[in-house]
Amino acid sequence: MIKVMIVDDDPMVAEFNKRYVELVAGFHVEYVVHSASQALKILDTEDVDLLLLDIFMPGINGLELLVQIRQMSKSIDVIVITAACDSNNIKKALQFGAVDYIIKPFEFERLNAALSAYQGLSNLMDDQERLSQIELDQCILYKEQPTSIQLPKGIDRNTLTITWRKIKELEQGFFSTEEMAKYVGISRVSMRKYLEFLRQIGTLQLELIYGTVGRPIYKYRCINSVNNCIQRYL
CATH class of the missing domain: 3.40.50.2300 (Response regulator)
Incomplete structure (x- = not known):
C-alpha cells in the first residue's frame, strides 16, 4: 500500500x-x-x-x-x-x-x-x-499508454461498460440512480458508485429536477456521450 x-x-x-x-x-x-x-x-x-x-x-x-x-x-x-x-x-x-x-x-x-x-x-x-x-x-x-487504465476501487469494468451502454441508449434523457440500477440489474448503492465515477470524469451531470407533485429529486443526465476519456476505462 x-x-x-x-x-x-x-x-x-x-x-x-x-x-x-x-x-x-x-x-x-x-x-x-x-x-x-x-x-x-x-x-x-x-x-x-x-x-x-x-x-x-x-x-x-x-x-x-x-x-x-x-x-x-x-x-x-x-x-x-x-x-x-x-x-x-x-x-x-x-x-x-x-x-x-x-x-x-x-x-x-x-x-x-x-x-x-x-x-x-x-x-x-x-x-x-x-x-x-x-x-x-x-x-x-508515457510512450505506450495502455488501452485501458486502472479503475477506482469498487468499479467493475464489465458493469461500467453495460452502464455506459444503457446511458447512451437514453439519448441524453434524465435518469435516477434507482432507475439505472434497475436497467443494469445491480443495487442502488452499487450503481451510485458508477454514476458518481462517470460524473467525476466529465460524462454525467447531476441536476435537481422539480416535478409537479412532491419534493424535487436529483437525476443524472449525460452531457458528453462521445467523451473519449471513458474509452480508456472500458
Whole structure:
C-alpha cells in the first residue's frame, strides 16, 4: 500500500483530493495537513511514500518544503497539485524532483493517470533490480499508454461498460440512480458508485429536477456521450 500525505492550506481542496486518492486502489491517505510546518513535523518521525503538494501556502511554500524534504534525505516522492501554471514554478518543481505536476482545477482522470503511472514505476522498481529502456519509457515518458487504465476501487469494468451502454441508449434523457440500477440489474448503492465515477470524469451531470407533485429529486443526465476519456476505462 502506498502511503500518501496531502499538503494543502485549503481544507476543502485537501478533502477533495483525499476522496479522489481513495478511489484509486493501492493508495492510502495517511495524513492531511494544511501547512508545510505541519508536514515537516510529521515527516521528522513518520514515513510516507508520496506527497500531494500545493505550492501557494502561507509561511513556507510548497517549493521551499520540497527543498527541505530533499535535504532530509528521505525517500519521498512528490506530485505537485497547484494553481501555479507559470513556467518558473513548473521548472523549479521538476528540478527539485517532483514526479508529476498537476494544474488546478483538474479532473479525476488526470490524477488517476498520475497515480497509476507512479504506482506502475514503483512496482517495477520493487520487482526488478535491472530495468530495460522500454520499461522505463512506458512508465516515465508515457510512450505506450495502455488501452485501458486502472479503475477506482469498487468499479467493475464489465458493469461500467453495460452502464455506459444503457446511458447512451437514453439519448441524453434524465435518469435516477434507482432507475439505472434497475436497467443494469445491480443495487442502488452499487450503481451510485458508477454514476458518481462517470460524473467525476466529465460524462454525467447531476441536476435537481422539480416535478409537479412532491419534493424535487436529483437525476443524472449525460452531457458528453462521445467523451473519449471513458474509452480508456472500458
